[in-house]
Amino acid sequence: MENTKVLAFGEVLWDFIEGYKHFGGAPVNFAAHMVQCGREASIVTAVGTDKLGDQAVEEMIKLGVGQDFVQRNSHLTGRVMVFLEEGQPTYRIRNDVAYDYIEQSGIDTAKLSEYGAFYFGTLAQRNPESKAAMDFIMARGSFNTIFYDVNLRRDAYTKEVIESSFGYCTIAKMNDEEVRVLSSLLYEAEMSQDDFTVRLLVDYPNIDLLIITGGGQGCVIRTRSEHYKVSAKMMLVKDSVGAGDAFCAAFLNAYLRTRDARKSARIGNMVGGFVVSESGAIPIYPEKFRRKIEVLSAG
Structure with missing residues (x-):
């Protein structure tokens, strides 16, 4: 698994934060962080033929994210208004944009x-066309590891999409607030973190590992044989946009090498902490930090 290539699926967009635009979208953030961790990564997505689409392609090239599955269509490139309060983001996401129309016919089976690991979230499955493309990949790919980053956005998910997503993945990551939302959605009752994660592992035998993140508090890991917390170092927060995506990338990169969830979570917490201490969702890692990730992630 040392040299496994990773394929991400989902939204590419521009965040407009306090009058400035920033390139992003959880899957492309994830892929860019994966590249900075030293692993080859590509994305299945769609951007418009507009100026923002041209700029998005340029950004992906600059970040080293593979272009083999990037589609262009006549819809507007995705965009989001982001509002920060004490460093925490809230989002107003535009509907009916390019990534809602990823075509399965444009996917080179x-x-x-070439890809042994796959990453996806929930937002890009909100439209039937992109959802069909996602299902197409799941039917034809031969991934050993499938990472579902729940990443809920208001009015952009259904019970059916959540259930099918849990049915596909081998690893799922969510935050503590999403546990409450998901337990109510799936089981019609707000459940404790312990009860919900145990229930998920019973109902979805394909899932090997669950990750519950708690921001600066670190994360909780539940496997079929273990349950433990991995603490994080407290950091001065500039903004938290992209921190979860960085955590996912660093965790998965290390996990593919080591199959050690505790070690991988420590590395994920470290990289997520670096991102919250910097501005923007994809800050450039200093060379010394890259080397540290490489050494810590070694099998």
């Missing part, structure tokens, strides 16, 4: 076989 021969190239899917």
Whole structure:
């Protein structure tokens, strides 16, 4: 698993924060962080033929994210208004944009076989066309590891999408607030974190590992044989946009090498902490930090 290539699926967009635009979207943030961790990563997405689409392609090239599955269509490139309060983001997400229309006919199935790990979230499955493309990849890919970053956005998910997503993944990551939302949605009752994670592992035998993040408090890991907390170092927060995506990338990069969830979570917490201490969702890692990630992630 040392050299496994990772394929992400989902939204590419521009965040407009306090009058400035920033390139982003959880899947492309994830892929960019994965590249900075030293692993090859590509994304299945769609951007418009507009100026923001051109700029998005340029950004992906600059970040080293693979272009084999990037589609262009006549819809507007995705965009989001982000409002920060004490460093925490809230989002107003535009509907009916390019990433809602990812076409399965544009996916090269021969190239899917080059990828051993897959990452996806919930937002890009809100439209039937992109959801069908996601299902198409799941039917034709041969991924050993499938990472579902729940990443709920208001009015952008259904019970059916959540259930099918849990049915696909081998690893799922959510935050403590999402546990409450998901337990009410799936089981019609707000459940404790312990009860919910145990229930998920019973109902979805494909899932090997659950990650519950708690921001600066670190994360909780539940596997089929273990349950423990991995604490994080407290950091001075500039903004938290992209921190969860960085955590996912660093965790998965280390996990693919080591299959050690505790060690991988420590590395994920470290990289997420670095991102919250910097501005923007994809800050450039200093060379010394990259080397530290490489050494810590070694199998």
